[in-house]
Amino acid sequence: MPQPAARMELVRPSAIRELLALAADPGIISFGGGYPDPALFPTADLGEAFRRAIEEQGASALQYAPSEGIDRLRDQVAGLMRADGVACGAENILMVQGAQQAIDLVGKMWLEPGDVVLTETPSFLGGIVGLNPYEPVYRSVRTDEHGIDPAHLEVVLRENPRAKLLYTVPDFHNPTGYTLSLERRARVVELAREHDIVILEDTPYRELFFTAQKLPTLKSFDTDGRVYHVGSFSKTLAPGLRTGWMVADPDTVERLALLKLATDTQNSTLNMSAISLYLEHADYGAHLERNREHYRAKRDHTAAALAAELPEEVGYSVPAGGLFLWLTFPEHVNTDRLLREHLIPRAGVAFVPGSSFYSENPEFNRGRLGFPTLPSDRISEGIHRIARGYADARHLL
Amino acid sequence: MPQPAARMELVRPSAIRELLALAADPGIISFGGGYPDPALFPTADLGEAFRRAIEEQGASALQYAPSEGIDRLRDQVAGLMRADGVACGAENILMVQGAQQAIDLVGKMWLEPGDVVLTETPSFLGGIVGLNPYEPVYRSVRTDEHGIDPAHLEVVLRENPRAKLLYTVPDFHNPTGYTLSLERRARVVELAREHDIVILEDTPYRELFFTAQKLPTLKSFDTDGRVYHVGSFSKTLAPGLRTGWMVADPDTVERLALLKLATDTQNSTLNMSAISLYLEHADYGAHLERNREHYRAKRDHTAAALAAELPEEVGYSVPAGGLFLWLTFPEHVNTDRLLREHLIPRAGVAFVPGSSFYSENPEFNRGRLGFPTLPSDRISEGIHRIARGYADARHLL
Structure with missing residues (x-):
């Protein structure tokens, strides 16, 4: 067979794809998705x-x-x-x-x-x-x-x-x-x-x-x-x-x-x-307002859970809109490994490791936490699992 | 502004696009389109x-x-x-x-x-x-x-x-x-x-x-x-x-x-x-059969009109399916010119000049006749116009 164009090398499967496939198990609470909440579809x-x-x-x-x-x-x-x-x-x-x-x-x-x-x-x-x-x-x-x-x-x-x-x-x-x-x-x-x-x-x-x-x-x-x-x-x-x-x-x-x-x-x-x-x-303006209220409430819930559960050493952003929070672990923590070896298999929780998002010089101590599709109780439980899983793994990292 | 990539030169507007814009006048019968007949949409x-x-x-x-x-x-x-x-x-x-x-x-x-x-x-x-x-x-x-x-x-x-x-x-x-x-x-x-x-x-x-x-x-x-x-x-x-x-x-x-x-x-x-x-x-098989009958009848009507109206020197294909017939004029006829100078402005009829369809060495004496969306009477009248327009222009080509 002839050789595919060199550019094919540039669209190889992403680490996210592989890692999130691991998180497809319904027992795992995944903050990995960036999908909007289907409950909001008009x-x-x-x-x-x-x-x-x-x-x-x-x-x-x-x-x-x-x-x-x-x-x-x-x-x-x-x-x-x-x-x-x-x-x-x-x-x-x-x-x-x-x-x-x-x-x-x-x-x-x-x-x-x-x-x-x-x-x-x-x-x-x-x-x-x-x-x-x-x-x-x-x-x-x-x-x-x-x-x-x-x-x-x-x-x-x-x-x-x-x-x-x-x-x-x-x-x-x-x-x-x-x-x-x-x-x-x-x-x-x-x-x-x-x-x-x-x-x-x-x-x-x-x-x-x-x-x-x-x-x-x-x-x-x-x-x-x-x-x-x-x-x-x-x-x-x-x-x-x-x-x-x-x-x-x-x-x-x-x-x-x-x-x-x-x-x-x-x-x-x-x-x-x-x-x-x-x-x-239809009333698109009113629909947008419902979307904002819905995601604002989820953001608030997520931020409150993070404040209550995470140790001081783990930082996070509180966004003024959108669907994502950004976690920052201490510099020596590699979230790819944290997720693959601890959080997904042992704590039953996933988010997206930050390293996937860099066009050069990846940072490994970050993570994207998407809250749009999870109900409040799953958000609470999921963040509890992150905090507990991280505490359990900390001495191994 | 920076220079667009060189490949932009390769998607410039086609001659078809310009020529068919001329044929948008509702007084002109256009065999230019390759659209399926909307009357068939289920x-x-x-x-x-x-x-x-x-x-x-x-x-x-x-x-x-x-x-x-x-x-x-x-x-x-x-x-x-x-x-x-x-x-x-x-x-x-x-x-x-x-x-x-x-x-x-x-x-x-x-x-x-x-x-x-x-x-x-x-x-x-x-x-x-x-x-x-x-x-x-x-x-x-x-x-x-x-x-x-x-x-x-x-x-x-x-x-x-x-x-x-x-x-x-x-x-x-x-x-x-x-x-x-x-x-x-x-x-x-x-x-x-x-x-x-x-x-x-x-x-x-x-x-x-x-x-x-x-x-x-x-x-x-x-x-x-x-x-x-x-x-x-x-x-x-x-x-x-x-x-x-x-x-x-x-x-x-x-x-x-x-x-x-x-x-x-x-x-x-x-x-x-x-x-x-x-x-x-739904019954897709029966729908396809209706499509075939519909286009077969249009093809037959078009071929009969061409046989009745066109002079011997103009050839055409009778396809075993699909939406198009291919016209072949005598070698010295340039259909780009025939359409632009005679058929569209004077005879009120259009088809697609064949020269648009060659990746190298275009032939200029061809034309694509699409019959899918025209009713029978327009097909008859359109082919009459092609025949008359060509007869009128022949001595000028």
Whole structure:
């Protein structure tokens, strides 16, 4: 058989996949998932939207559609983005098969092998996996609880003349839960302009904020079309609909639409039509508010359990939104080993080892704790198991 | 702004796109489309399937699913393939976002820049556009009304040691409507084995046969996993569902599923669930039979009109299935010009100029005539317009 392309090496099964397979046993409480809570899916309203799409629009909802997406939904999404402070119209919107496809298309459009992609430290694994086939070199930028450190970003940009793209999740980051501060947002976009790079702003958790308001998007600081904003209905409506969008200048949307045509023709016409009808007839705003309350309560419950159970030496973030907390164990603790040898087989609890989330120089003493799908009593019991399992294993680590 | 990747040059807008934009005027009868007839979409049965998926399966039909696709549908598709003479099980099936995504994933998996891809002469445009981002070199293999010429395939394989992939549409080809003969099927797979290349067998029109039976798939001649078979529900259920599949050995399915995970995570869970319920509760066999009768009648009507109206010097194929006829004008006629200067603006009729469909050495005297969506009277009038327009323009060409 001929040799597969070298890029195949870059999408090998992840450590997460293997480790979480171990945690599939129903006796194990897993904080590993990043799935939204299915109890929140607006099943009745979506059922009604699909019924209308098929019965009322019939054939047109089942036929081919432009690769950019159907006009009505692009218009509605542009309205959502304007309400979020981004000046745009339907011509700025490309519908995509979830945010993951935006990552693939941007890689396909921008990256030659050896180009430098800047990432947060740590970074969303799907961003790295999605860009890998285009064979970039990664440089990770120092990141703290206020997001990317602009001073270090500047250093990295100076040192890497082939830097072309910054991939960032500025709101309630996966895996850390951190949010890029207002001052830093302005500065990051300014640095992108000065060093002539493109920013891919991935915001799947943006609407799941637990505070009074959201910070402005990076896109809202963009003056010359170098920020590509990516949004998604996966965490707010349902991931099984595979519907997200990109916001970019019309020329870029047109170019990306040609790439999308070559890649998978278009998003599902039916799903786009049904989401459009949902936005028209259901109360998306009230639904988002229910989501926020639900996840805020889970975050509070998780944080309280961590405060009560964990020893001082284990730190954790309390995110202002989203689905994840970030655990920091003492430096000598390797969470891959802690999970594989102790927590999963003996304590019956799992989370995602932090080492999976680094594009270079992994840190081994971290962990991602996802709380979205667990009921309160399982959260309490799960954190109790982490604390007990860690206490039991501590002398062995 | 930094430079886009060089591969962007390879997905520029096609001549088809521009020309067919001219033909969007409702006064123009367009044979340009390759869309299936929406009158055939099983709207009521699909409505019922989506209702069941959302009401009965609820959250699980809206949640994330494995990137390979949901097990039940993979199992059902494997059953359809076994009924079509391919020995396989669910582990051989990867669900994809329409056949176009299979093309993208196979390119991503196999092709390094400069690798040689063999195509039919002419070839499906979407196949070329889909593989272009992986920067192959194309070599087109001589093709006649019985499909690829194996003698020429052997010559091209000998001359191109970097040949890696043959892309072919063996059943009711787009654009020609030709079908690869039984003897040639066996020989093509044999040559692929001898010269160690992979075959991508794309079969969107396979179920739309107008004769007593189908020929066996190339996959059914495969002894060592080098044929990737691609099927799709786009032309038999509805393209707006974006649901197709690949059949390959389990290792390849696993590798492609990892690429799919990096590319767009997965197909829509809801669409997969609904199609699975449709296959379980509706009569897909009877639906396919209705499709065949419908398109057979349109083909017959189109062929009769061509026989009655066209001068002897213009040839055409009468396909044994599918959605397209292939016109051959005298060698000095350039159909790009004929369409742009005469048929579209003066005669009010359009088809797709043949030159768009060649990966190298385009022929300019051909045209693709798609009949699926036009009612009989429009087909008659459209072919009358082609004949009259050509007669009027003949002395100018």
